[in-house]
Amino acid sequence: MADEARGLAVALLNAVLDDGRLLSQAIEDLPPAAPAQRARAQRLALAVLRHLEPADRLLSPHLRKAPPMAVRNILRLAMVEMAALGAPAHGAVNSAVDLARAGPRTRHLAGLVNAVLRKVVPASFDGLPPQRLPMWLRQPLVHLWGREAVSAIEAVQAEAPPLDLTAKPGATAPGEALPTGSFRLADPGQVSALPGYAEGDWWVQDAAAALAVRLLAPQPGERVADLCAAPGGKTLQLAAAGAQVTAVDVSAARLARLHDNLARCRLQAEVVVADLLDWQAGPFDAVLLDAPCSATGTIRRHPDLPFVKDASDLAGLVALQSAMIDRALALLRPGGRMVFCTCSLLPDEGERHLAALLDRHPGVTVERPGIDGIDPHWITEAGALRLRPDYWAARGGMDGFFMVRLRKPAG
Numbered sequence: 001m002a003d004e005a006r007g008l009a010v011a012l013l014n015a016v017l018d019d020g021r022l023l024s025q026a027i028e029d030l031p032p033a034a035p036a037q038r039a040r041a042q043r044l045a046l047a048v049l050r051h052l053e054p055a056d057r058l059l060s061p062h063l064r065k066a067p068p069m070a071v072r073n074i075l076r077l078a079m080v081e082m083a084a085l086g087a088p089a090h091g092a093v094n095s096a097v098d099l100a101r102a103g104p105r106t107r108h109l110a111g112l113v114n115a116v117l118r119k120v121v122p123a124s125f126d127g128l129p130p131q132r133l134p135m136w137l138r139q140p141l142v143h144l145w146g147r148e149a150v151s152a153i154e155a156v157q158a159e160a161p162p163l164d165l166t167a168k169p170g171a172t173a174p175g176e177a178l179p180t181g182s183f184r185l186a187d188p189g190q191v192s193a194l195p196g197y198a199e200g201d202w203w204v205q206d207a208a209a210a211l212a213v214r215l216l217a218p219q220p221g222e223r224v225a226d227l228c229a230a231p232g233g234k235t236l237q238l239a240a241a242g243a244q245v246t247a248v249d250v251s252a253a254r255l256a257r258l259h260d261n262l263a264r265c266r267l268q269a270e271v272v273v274a275d276l277l278d279w280q281a282g283p284f285d286a287v288l289l290d291a292p293c294s295a296t297g298t299i300r301r302h303p304d305l306p307f308v309k310d311a312s313d314l315a316g317l318v319a320l321q322s323a324m325i326d327r328a329l330a331l332l333r334p335g336g337r338m339v340f341c342t343c344s345l346l347p348d349e350g351e352r353h354l355a356a357l358l359d360r361h362p363g364v365t366v367e368r369p370g371i372d373g374i375d376p377h378w379i380t381e382a383g384a385l386r387l388r389p390d391y392w393a394a395r396g397g398m399d400g401f402f403m404v405r406l407r408k409p410a411g
């Protein structure tokens with residue numbers, strides 16, 4: 001009998017690698033299964049996507065021609081389980097053969113699966129380079145930061161990331177306290193079983209993502225607009241600081257999670273479903289714009305992204321971000337402040353916007369970050385924060401982000 005979680009993991013890999021679907025969408029379409037089996041399937045699929053290249057490197061000498069994708073994914077799963085997850089070889093190989101036998105499209109190649117996997121045992125990725133970034137992203141980053149930095153980013157992305165939590169002011173959260181105030185757990189298990197979850201003492205938020213609100217430094221009673229707010233980690237931070245928050249997002253479905261989190265954490269915000277480009281409101285004392293972007297800074301959490309997305313959306317996203325920056329500045333009162341951020345590694349979605357907006361909006365100034373716990377090297381010459389996945393590498397890294405605090409002229 002084929003192992004259920006492994007079968008689901010291969011279905012997820014087929015959806016991402018063959019059909020070009022995001023893992024988050026593919027999970028929705030899985031056949032019914034116990035939550036523990038689905039969670040294990042997701043963990044296995046994520047591990048394979050993080051090690052696809054090294055797995056293929058070890059497999060390819062034993063394959064005269066590429067087998068169909070479903071068979072390749074069965075082989076890759078067994079390979080990654082043995083070489084990266086410490087699974088005993090006999091279990092991983094037998095399970096791969098069972099999986100191949102169970103599928104009408106793979107049954108005739110069960111013998112090949114058995115023969116190839118027995119040749120690669122004992123498997124180890126030691127000494128092999130980690131999974132590389134896709135070339136359209138790798139090349140500009142090598143040009144910008146050098147080969148060593150890009151290799152360091154790739155090494156971080158090959159590991160399962162830790163879980164970061166943001167605690168309400170005055171509350172605490174489980175895990176290691178990070179210098180910037182977040183908490184980090186290397187191996188959290190089930191999130192809802194952690195202490196303080198039911199009490200709403202904290203929420204899940206990457207340590208880099210948490211810095212955008214620290215940069216804005218909201219004050220009690222201030223009117224703050226959180227633009228592009230869903231699923232809402234930053235809204236929760238703003239509300240917890242005592243600001244009067246209006247959270248806007250075009251996606252009602254994504255905002256549903258914000259409503260759940262506000263209720264669990266006993267926090268309040270006005271939540272509006274609207275297209276930011278048409279939304280009329282304000283003026284606000286402060287605005288946070290976390291614009292939609294390539295999300296290239298989050299590959300360590302979403303290793304499916306490089307297999308599903310390429311640079312073809314980029315020009316459209318950059319144009320949308322520019323329009324959003326202008327709209328966000330218009331919603332600010334004179335003298336108000338704004339943080340613009342994206343979870344992108346690309347200067348087109350960060351540093352270049354800053355240069356262009358300062359040209360388009362004479363009088364707007366940059367305020368340099370003064371956040372406890374950040375490394376001064378993270379601050380750019382222009383006074384923005386450039387956060388990279390290889391920062392804090394020994395602790396498990398962080399999401400890549402660009403963020404900058406701007407001040408609108410007073411009169």
Ligand SMILES: C[S@@+](CC[C@H](N)C(=O)[O-])C[C@H]1O[C@@H](n2cnc3c(N)ncnc32)[C@H](O)[C@@H]1O
Pocket residue numbers: 227228229230231232233234235248249250251254274275276277290291292293
């Ligand atoms: C990077 S995510 C925001 C993450 C969020 N700030 C947080 O901390 O959880 C970008 C968001 O922009 C929203 N969005 C995209 N286009 C929009 C538009 N025209 N108006 C408002 N929201 C938009 C998406 O629905 C998505 O939720």
